[in-house]
Amino acid sequence: MSEVKITLPDGSQKEYDAGVTVEEIAYSIGSGLGRDAIxxxxxxxxxxxxxxxxxxVELSIITIDSEEGLEVIRHTASHVMAQAVKRLYDNVQVAIGPDIEDGFYYDFDLEESFNQESLEEIEAEMQKIIDEDIEVRRKELPREEAIALMEERNEDYKIELINGLDDEMISLYFQGDFVDLCRGPHLPSTGYVKAFKLLNTAGAYWRGDENNAMLQRIYGTAFASQKELEKYLERREEAKKRDHNKLGRELDLFMTVDEIGQGLPLLKPKGAKVVQILQRFVEDEEEKRGYQITKTPFMAKSDLYEISGHWEHYKDGMFILGDEEKDDNLMALRPMTCPFQFQIYNSKLRSYRDLPIRYSETSSLFRNEASGEMHGLIRLRQFTISEGHLIVTPEQLEEEFRGVIDLINYMMESIGIEDDIWYRFSKWDPENKDKYIDNPEAWKDSQAKMKTILDNLDMEYEEADGEAAFYGPKLDIQFKNVHGKEDTIITVQIDFALPERFDMTYIDENNEKQHPIVIHRTSIGCYERTLAMLIEKYAGAFPTWLAPVQAKIIPVSDDQLDYAYQIKKELEADDIRVEVDARTEKVGYKIREAQVEQVPYMLIVGSREEENGSVSVRERREGDLGTSPLAEFKERILAEIENKVINKEDAI
Incomplete structure (x- = not known):
């Protein structure tokens, strides 16, 4: 029998008889590795x-306790779930069921709706399948045979998937009475699934297209051990408590109304106050850094968007006013502000001595998001961002880009999420010509410039092909919410295309016209999304400088009401946000309610405090801080506000 040479990750080589399995090689290295090899x-x-x-070949072993092993466990668990559903529901059709970052899901076409009781029944059936320790084996069938098999099993979605493949041989996994279209790999048998939990159900369009059938999706998770599963479930429960969509409503920060529509939240006074504080902070800081504020219309003629390229590349995401078939003068709500600010730039002749010009605007934008994409304050149809555009010469590009990053980092530090973000260099995909402005040389040049700048800044960043804006590469600042979902919260883009499209020019030192480069950026991103992040980050216990109510005065009895309002007046004179709880409730009840509302400080005033001109101070986390003169408390809270103190105990 011929032999094969196996090269292992450490560079060592071993020889085996041809036909040796991965598992046999693992056992030959060590019994422990053999047992863990999946x-x-x-x-x-x-x-x-x-x-x-x-x-x-070169070979590395995937063990059950590795990250790659976890993916295999979860993928197999999704097949176990699908098999359980097929056993329980005769008329169900299965669609797709991948592993995902925190678990797995599977989509089903079934008239009957899944509920919590259904999940419990499915879990019980899954456990039976696991206890049966059913062998899982991959087979390849010719395309026609695979289609015939799925026709026999009444699996229309699988047939559609097979028809979309170019492969002549189709990879299938056989698991007892269950067969699935899959490339694998999978666990050797169902008995290897040791710890799993079904989490929830949701609706999902087939292939993510709202024009297709709505399916039912079951989400679950699985781990190598019960202990790891329990830790995850504990974290998940904590995440549920911090979910901004739930907590934001409980804390009276925002609401939604069916009659107004999806993706159009109402910020209530407390939520609007937090956003106002952030906006004022951002606008003041940008002014210090040389930005000029603009105020531009919410809509424009389609002509403007045709020049910018948004009409060609982004029209489906815009709200169009008028009938495209009948109206010559179509309007659209703005999805971004750049074309408007470019008109301001073009309003007069510019010299190289005028540059850089930094425009900023607190911009309300409108994007026609699909109904299935919207969630709380994260993805909206109308939102407000700290938008800005820097018009620069090529020689100024790196310094101005550096200034933008410095501003963003300052903002992230001020709201306390600097340790939760990371950077992604989002690049052009030359194969996807319809998605991008077609100028390969300009793309290569601008991407090379951005990479040089990022490297010179000594930044750590990931790279992502195909994630650029249609007009230029960008640096994305990434963040994960409490549920582990990744979002882009801020972008910085280098734009080579729009200055030419809008014929933006300046006169250089040689008295010749040149096109500038534009840096598109936000400094704190979308304000509504930032509010959502802060709710989840601090479980509603905002840092004192951001808290909508910074102190609540609680009189012991009605006799101290006048003194309470006198304190309120004194604190408000220093712009401290204060409320008096004048209700005829017990002091303990008022304190508990203020703590539930996450008010940073409670000032209890009785007859003794009134006589001494003092206040009894309670902090929402530390509790009773004792009695102090009002001036002393005022000095404490003002220092906390001015220094934008972040209490790490309040954050996750």
């Missing part, structure tokens, strides 16, 4: 543990 990577391709090796 799959392998052969020449860069993931394969099952029973995969037979017939040529010289």
């Amino acid at each position: 799959a392998g990577v052969v020449d860069g391709r993931k394969v099952d543990a029973y995969y037979e090796i017939t040529d010289d």
Whole structure:
């Protein structure tokens, strides 16, 4: 029998008889590795543990306790769930069921609606399948045979998927009475799934297209051990408590109304106050850094968007006013502010001595998001951002880009999320010509410039192909919410295209016309999304400088009401946001309510405090801080506000 040479990750090599499996190699290295081996990577391709090796290859073993192993566990768990659903519901059709970052899901076409009782029944059936320890095996069938098999099993979605593949041989996984279209790899048998939990259900359009059938999606998770699963479920419960969509309503920060519509939240006085504080802070800081504020219309003729390229590349995401078939003078609500500010730039002749010009605007924008994409304050149809555009010469580009990053980092530090963000360099995809302005040389040049700048800034960043804006590469600032979903919260873009499209020019030192470069940026991103992040980050216990109510005065009895309002007046004179709880309730009840509302300080005043001109101070976390003169408390809270103190105990 011929032999094969196996190269392991440490560079060592071993020889085996041809046909040796990944699992057999793992056992030959060590019994512990053999027991933990659930799959392998052969020449860069993931394969099952029973995969037979017939040529010289590079091999690494995937163990059950590794990150890659966790993906295999979860993928197999999704198949176990699908098999359980098929056993319980005769008329169900299965769609797709991948592993995802925190678990797995599977989509089902079923007239009957899943509920919590359904999930419990499915879990019980899954456990039976696991206890049966059913062998999981991959087989390849010719396309026509695979289609015939799925027709026999009445799996229309699988047939559609197969028809969309170019492969002549189709990869299928057989698991007892269940067969699924899949590339794998999977666990050797269902008994390897040790700890799992079904979490919730949701609606999902087939292939993510709202024009397709609405399916039912079941989400679940799985781990290598019960202990890891329990830790995850504890974190998930904490995340539920911090979910801004729930907590923001409980704290009276925002609301939604069906009659107004999806993606159009109402910020109530407390939520609007937090956003107002942020806006004033951002606008003041930008002014200090040389930005000039503009105020531009919420809508424009389609002509403007045709020049910018948004009409060609972004029209589906815009709200169009008028009938495209009948109206010559179409209007659209603005999805961004850049074309408007470019008109201001073009209003007069510019010299290189005028540059850089930094425009800023607190911009309300409108984007026609799909109904399934919207969530709380995260994804909206109308939102407000700290938008800005810097018009610069090529020589100024790096310094101005550096200034933008410095501003963003200052904002992130001020709201306390600097440790929760990371950077992504989002690049052009030359294969996707319809998505981007077609100028390959300009794309290569601008991407090279941005990479040089990022490297010179000594920044750590990931790279992502195909995530650029249609007119230029961008630096995305990424953030995960409490549920682990990743979002882009801020972008900085280098734009080579729009200055030419709008014929933006300046006169250089040689008295010749040149096109400037534009840096698009936000400094704190979308204000509504920032509010959502802060709600979740601090579980509603905003840092004192951002709290809508910074102190609540609680008189012991009606006899101290006049003194309470006198304190309120004195604190408000220093712009401290204060409320008096004048209700005829017990002091303990008022304190508990103020703590639930996450008010940073409670000032209890009785007859003794009134006589001494003092206040009894309670802090929402530390509790009773004792009695102090009002002037002393005022000095404390003003220092906390001015220094934008972040209490790490309030944050996750």
